[in-house]
Amino acid sequence: MSALHIYNTYTRQNERFEPLHKHHVGMYVCGPTVYGPPHLGHVRGPVVFDVLRRYLEFQGYKVRHVRNITDVGHLVGDGDEGEDKLSKQARLEQVEPMEVAQTYTVAYNEMSRQMNVLPPGIEPRASGHIIEQIEMIQSIVDAGLAYESNGSVYFDVLAYAQNHEYGKLSGRILEDLMAGAGNESRELEGQDEKRNPNDFALWKKAMPEHIMQWASPWGKGYPGWHIECSAMSRKYLGDVFDIHGGGMDLLFPHHESEIAQSSACTGHNPARYWVHHNMITINGQKMAKSLNNGIRVDELFSGNHPLLERSYSPMTLRFFILQAHYRGTLDFSNEALQASEKGLQRLTNAAEQVLKLPISENTEYIVSDIIKSCQRSMNDDINTPQVIAHLFEAARVCNSAADGKLKLDRANVDALNNLFNTWLYGILGIQAEEKHHGAALDGVMEMLLTMRAEAKAAKNYGLSDEIRNKLTALGFNIKDGKDGSSWNL
Numbered sequence: 001m002s003a004l005h006i007y008n009t010y011t012r013q014n015e016r017f018e019p020l021h022k023h024h025v026g027m028y029v030c031g032p033t034v035y036g037p038p039h040l041g042h043v044r045g046p047v048v049f050d051v052l053r054r055y056l057e058f059q060g061y062k063v064r065h066v067r068n069i070t071d072v073g074h075l076v077g078d079g080d081e082g083e084d085k086l087s088k089q090a091r092l093e094q095v096e097p098m099e100v101a102q103t104y105t106v107a108y109n110e111m112s113r114q115m116n117v118l119p120p121g122i123e124p125r126a127s128g129h130i131i132e133q134i135e136m137i138q139s140i141v142d143a144g145l146a147y148e149s150n151g152s153v154y155f156d157v158l159a160y161a162q163n164h165e166y167g168k169l170s171g172r173i174l175e176d177l178m179a180g181a182g183n184e185s186r187e188l189e190g191q192d193e194k195r196n197p198n199d200f201a202l203w204k205k206a207m208p209e210h211i212m213q214w215a216s217p218w219g220k221g222y223p224g225w226h227i228e229c230s231a232m233s234r235k236y237l238g239d240v241f242d243i244h245g246g247g248m249d250l251l252f253p254h255h256e257s258e259i260a261q262s263s264a265c266t267g268h269n270p271a272r273y274w275v276h277h278n279m280i281t282i283n284g285q286k287m288a289k290s291l292n293n294g295i296r297v298d299e300l301f302s303g304n305h306p307l308l309e310r311s312y313s314p315m316t317l318r319f320f321i322l323q324a325h326y327r328g329t330l331d332f333s334n335e336a337l338q339a340s341e342k343g344l345q346r347l348t349n350a351a352e353q354v355l356k357l358p359i360s361e362n363t364e365y366i367v368s369d370i371i372k373s374c375q376r377s378m379n380d381d382i383n384t385p386q387v388i389a390h391l392f393e394a395a396r397v398c399n400s401a402a403d404g405k406l407k408l409d410r411a412n413v414d415a416l417n418n419l420f421n422t423w424l425y426g427i428l429g430i431q432a433e434e435k436h437h438g439a440a441l442d443g444v445m446e447m448l449l450t451m452r453a454e455a456k457a458a459k460n461y462g463l464s465d466e467i468r469n470k471l472t473a474l475g476f477n478i479k480d481g482k483d484g485s486s487w488n489l
């Protein structure tokens with residue numbers, strides 16, 4: 001395939017990607033609800049859309065990447081009833097909801113940084129866009145597709161479905177939804193406010209004790225979970241933009257509601273390509289609190305979790321994620337991660353070896369064929385596992401050349417070097433520095449411990465103690481032995 005094709009969940013087809021505006025791409029990705037530390041379920045989306053963004057930029061597009069922070073309106077259970085996830089966590093931690101949001105936004109961004117995910121160009125918060133959300137709700141009410149009820153505002157699904165396709169994205173049929181909803185208990189708080197159980201909240205009336213509440217035409221309250229993404233994507237990317245991304249778990253109700261809201265307000269499905277990544281399972285099981293198999297990302301990096309045999313680096317995790325196609329499930333296990341670690345090591349070793357390869361007058365291999373294969377795979381719905389297979393082929397070529405079994409001329413050695421730089425480090429976003437940081441740290445520590453030994457020998461105990469105390473305060477553990485001092489972190 002000579003041009004990028006992406007699977008569009010909305011049309012259920014692999015479609016050629018053509019942006020709305022030449023040379024520019026607008027991409028909105030649903031970000032985290034920041035009420036807890038990032039776990040494995042949070043890590044796949046940022047990596048998948050980071051690679052898509054890097055590839056678009058590699059192709060010369062200027063990408064405006066917007067990823068929101070949900071800090072209000074997302075209720076426990078993902079429906080219209082129950083406590084706000086952030087309010088609940090704030091109550092448990094006895095802090096302000098904004099402290100919860102700040103703590104876990106910082107944690108999420110730190111995780112993204114460790115995973116070498118490029119920061120989005122705009123990271124809007126739901127609580128910072130209340131006015132835009134109220135305006136959008138008002139225009140849906142004005143269009144006759146939402147109604148106020150007891151201080152809350154609900155989207156009128158039946159009225160909307162008269163002139164629009166409702167359920168197309170998630171493949172749900174309204175009649176089935178209606179039949180299903182009829183069987184559910186209607187005693188749930190707030191259900192009687194709705195004309196129809198499938199209606200969803202655009203605005204919720206706040207009880208007086210609710211901390212996060214704002215004035216609105218319908219009284220004091222807070223926005224529903226779905227309206228924030230419609231309002232913020234529209235504000236920064238326009239009524240219609242190119243790519244809307246997220247996990248498959250967001251298809252319904254979140255993205256289906258987004259399409260309904262935006263269509264009701266602007267007359268358009270907001271995104272031309274709906275792109276969804278699949279979920280991560282652990283040892284073949286869904287991650288769930290009841291199974292006690294939720295692994296936090298920091299636990300993975302430290303190895304501190306009963307399901308982990310040892311620690312794994314952020315780049316091992318990134319490579320592991322990219323070894324599966326984004327629309328397939330990804331099963332997490334120690335064996336799989338260790339295999340990824342070895343595989344990545346093979347590629348980075350080869351990438352380092354390229355610089356030392358012997359140069360021949362003629363060549364027995366044409367590296368540009370691998371580059372074309374990488375492009376073809378990436379154009380085929382971001383097939384990163386295939387790209388990685390081509391990089392392994394490049395590593396084999398590199399090893400053969402190093403062993404003298406294959407001749408490469410200057411042009412092909414340079415092409416091999418470019419291949420690793422562009423594809424492994426550039427587009428797949430693998431970071432090579434880690435090892436070099438480690439080597440630099442070793443050198444600095446050796447220098448400091450030598451200085452401390454010299455201070456001791458000169459009976460300058462004040463200085464030698466100061467060096468040890470400062471290192472201890474930084475988290476270093478210094479051990480003095482017969483043959484000098486050693487350290488660990």
Ligand SMILES: [Zn+2]
Nearest residue numbers: 030031229254
């Ligand atoms: Zn969203």
